[in-house]
Amino acid sequence: MHSKEQISHDDYQKTADWLMSQTKHRPQVAIICGSGLGMLADTLKCQDSFAYSDIPGFPQSTVQGHAGRLVFGELKGKTCVCMQGRFHMYEGHSLCKTTFPVRVFKLLGVETLIVTNAAGSLADGLQPGDIMIIKDHVNFPGFVGLNPLSGPNDDKFGPRFPAMSGCYDKGLRSTAMEIGKQLGVAGLMQEGVYAMVGGPNFESIAEARLLHRLGVDAVGMSTAAEVVVATHCGLRVFGLSLITNKVVKSYEDSDSVNHEGVLEVGRLRSQTVQQLVTELVSRMEINNNTAI
Numbered sequence: 001m002h003s004k005e006q007i008s009h010d011d012y013q014k015t016a017d018w019l020m021s022q023t024k025h026r027p028q029v030a031i032i033c034g035s036g037l038g039m040l041a042d043t044l045k046c047q048d049s050f051a052y053s054d055i056p057g058f059p060q061s062t063v064q065g066h067a068g069r070l071v072f073g074e075l076k077g078k079t080c081v082c083m084q085g086r087f088h089m090y091e092g093h094s095l096c097k098t099t100f101p102v103r104v105f106k107l108l109g110v111e112t113l114i115v116t117n118a119a120g121s122l123a124d125g126l127q128p129g130d131i132m133i134i135k136d137h138v139n140f141p142g143f144v145g146l147n148p149l150s151g152p153n154d155d156k157f158g159p160r161f162p163a164m165s166g167c168y169d170k171g172l173r174s175t176a177m178e179i180g181k182q183l184g185v186a187g188l189m190q191e192g193v194y195a196m197v198g199g200p201n202f203e204s205i206a207e208a209r210l211l212h213r214l215g216v217d218a219v220g221m222s223t224a225a226e227v228v229v230a231t232h233c234g235l236r237v238f239g240l241s242l243i244t245n246k247v248v249k250s251y252e253d254s255d256s257v258n259h260e261g262v263l264e265v266g267r268l269r270s271q272t273v274q275q276l277v278t279e280l281v282s283r284m285e286i287n288n289n290t291a292i
């Protein structure tokens with residue numbers, strides 16, 4: 001299922017055309033909300049929102065904490081589109097389906113993608129409630145050929161062999177750290193490496209130890225595939241992980257992670273994440289690139 005499914009340029013274009021026929025908003029920034037972080041969409045003014053089930057070609061969200069709505073609106077003078085709910089491999093979607101919205105955003109004229117997620121920390125210095133600014137990722141599904149760019153390359157979006165060095169924009173990362181200082185939350189923030197695994201199970205202790213030894217700071221079940229597709233089509237990317245739990249690395253530790261706990265930390269930190277993203281969008285420079 002994962003390697004065979006192909007989506008044509010026309011399929012992405014049809015969805016983009018439908019959305020442009022339904023809203024006057026022409027977004028410059030897209031935001032993908034992670035588990036428990038859907039409230040980011042609530043900050044948009046003059047909203048037009050669409051249930052995923054009403055959008056032609058869109059996959060459906062099946063995970064608790066992912067509302068399944070695409071929200072357009074204004075944030076600090078920038079036009080944004082916000083995914084209240086994302087798609088994961090473990091839901092049974094192919095990777096090109098999980099990343100379908102990213103290419104639609106490109107066709108809508110989006111220049112910058114903000115990705116957020118809930119993640120478990122491997123790094124000893126990252127505690128639940130901390131915010132990790134993603135400086136790089138490890139795309140584990142890609143190691144075994146599960147890559148959204150597999151199959152014939154669509155040259156209209158980008159090159160066959162895209163570089164991934166520098167895929168998380170350095171300028172946006174340092175602006176975010178600066179904003180953290182001004183908001184008085186610098187103590188909660190640090191940069192780190194995110195790893196995407198397939199899920200849906202959380203890590204065994206041996207897997208956690210392996211990830212830690214490999215230099216992974218936080219692990220989750222999304223994001224890297226979206227960023228690969230965004231980078232391929234030339235979007236500027238900013239990513240953050242809300243650390244919702246520590247990944248258990250010791251056989252003596254009786255802690256155990258669950259999805260409700262993940263959502264709860266999302267609720268507790270929602271306002272801080274919202275302030276950080278709002279201020280980042282406010283300071284962004286937009287080039288007004290034309291859509292493909």
Ligand SMILES: O=P(O)(O)O[C@@H]1C[C@H](O)[C@@H](CO)O1
Binds near residue numbers: 035063223
């Ligand atoms: O959509 P994200 O990556 O934020 O969701 C994480 C990974 C799983 O979907 C879920 C586990 O609680 O949270």
Ligand SMILES: Nc1nc2[nH]cnc2c(=O)[nH]1
Binds near residue numbers: 197199203245
């Ligand atoms: N794989 C993984 N995903 C998460 N999402 C939130 N916490 C975790 C975690 O500990 N592991």
